[in-house]
Amino acid sequence: MSNDHLIEARQIVKNYDDFRAVDGVDFAVKPGECFGFLGPNGAGKSTLMKMIYCFSPRGGGELSIFGLDPDKSPAEIKNRMGVVAQTDNLDEDVTVTQNLQIYGGFFGIERTELNAKIKELLAFMALEAKADSGIRELSGGMKRRLVIARALLNEPDLIILDEPTTGLDPQVRHLIWAKLRELKAQGVTILLTTHYMEEAHELCDRLLVLDKGKVLAMGKPEELVKNSLPAYVLELPASQKDQITLSGSLQIELHGDKLFLFAAAPSELEKVAVQFKGQFRIRTTGLEDLFLKLTGRDLHESE
């Protein structure tokens, strides 16, 4: 496999008994890139990540990380990688600092270096005030930030985050985004999964849209949208379906109780919008629309 990719996956597969959770996925991540997996629950995002962070052996295909095979060199790979799993897995019975000390020991980081590193990372994640707090005293957002800080102890070249901001309030989410952008600026390669279109847009250079274990689309967020959908959309209640007169060039999609009319120019949609006296606004299409089109379901409905 080539050396210019940090992660390279070819036709990787994962079976749980008879169930195929990941079904022939191809992708490659370049050094310094932020790459995102987007997909509804059960799409196979976490399964794909577990194969990359050497937790779960792949069922087939080829996979290389740092040019190494996870089946043959898991310790070498994990030594250079930081992992933030979907479920927080802190040691609840000890303090914030002790959590980091214990975890640093797993990388063999020498004591004085480790303590300096812990100070630095607590500051980086705005957790200094919590250094001696117990884990049970932390909010969900603080726990998440601590897990991220922990994943940075070994100064990883690649950090893998499985739904880093799911369930967190907007402030924390923005703080985490800012920190991930800082890491990216330092040259750290980032691989993340998300449910949030906004997050994908804010952070990811490239996206892979996954559903039922298969790749539906891959590319830069804007290009993905541009290449698969017209530029403008008008959203109407599905109950209005029979009351509108449609011109031939409109593209129509029905999702739940909503009707989506797409067109390359806003003027085509205005003809429909005037029928409703401007009650419904015309907007530009985004990732969310793409997602609906690709998976045929609403992300938030599938949660």
Added chain:
Amino acid sequence: MNPNKTRKIPSFFHLVGAVWYRHYRVYQNHFFTNSFPTVIEPLILMLSFGWGLAMAVGSMDGVDYLSFIAPGQAMMAAVYTSAFEESYGTYFRMMVDHNYDAMLSTPINVTEVFWGELLYTGTKGAFFSLVVVLVLSCFGIIHSFWGLLVPVVGFFTAIAFGSLGLFAARLVKNINQFNFFITGVVSPLILFSGTFFSIDKMPPYAAVIAKVLPLYFFIDVSRMLTTGRFNSDLYIALPYILIVPMVMGHFAVKAMYKKMIQ
């Protein structure tokens, strides 16, 4: 961060030690409180047997009955702490707290995780059996300074029963099934391994089986240490208690590998 810095992968022994240290740090609050029942239980047993059974039995294998059962008390402490730690404890770390997920996303692999655990459980077994020996010595039923070596035997006993606990954790479908392990495996082993009566009292074939099963020789050696009366059994018992726990540990770790890696 410096992405070009290369960090050396810690050695196997360092990683096993790091897991041991994790358990020690995380559970140290419970370490001493948990030893409390371990101290109380043999005390109650001594009182009850001292008043009742010991009078009726008189002596067993040439020592008074309380001195006969003393080493078994120390081993029972090691057996229970390790059997629980590696069955229920492992189950909680796996299914509830997801601690293994955290450890396994570092250079640590399944082998280091569970050898680290077994080493920790061995340490606990040593500590608990030491506490019991010290308590029982107040009753004047520890007759030799060799008794201070009982914790060493306790260490290996705990590794053997910790390994059994891991096998149980590998096999159970839900947490209730651990009852079968405790009542079906651990308790019978305790009852038929020369803990409360000499296995010479059993039919010869049963005595042979009892000797092969993993508790008899640990108690046998402990008894030589607490009474100071050594016999030729030692030549078989000593290699047995050193080697068998390691072999059991080896297979238990392998079994956990199959459970963890899906």
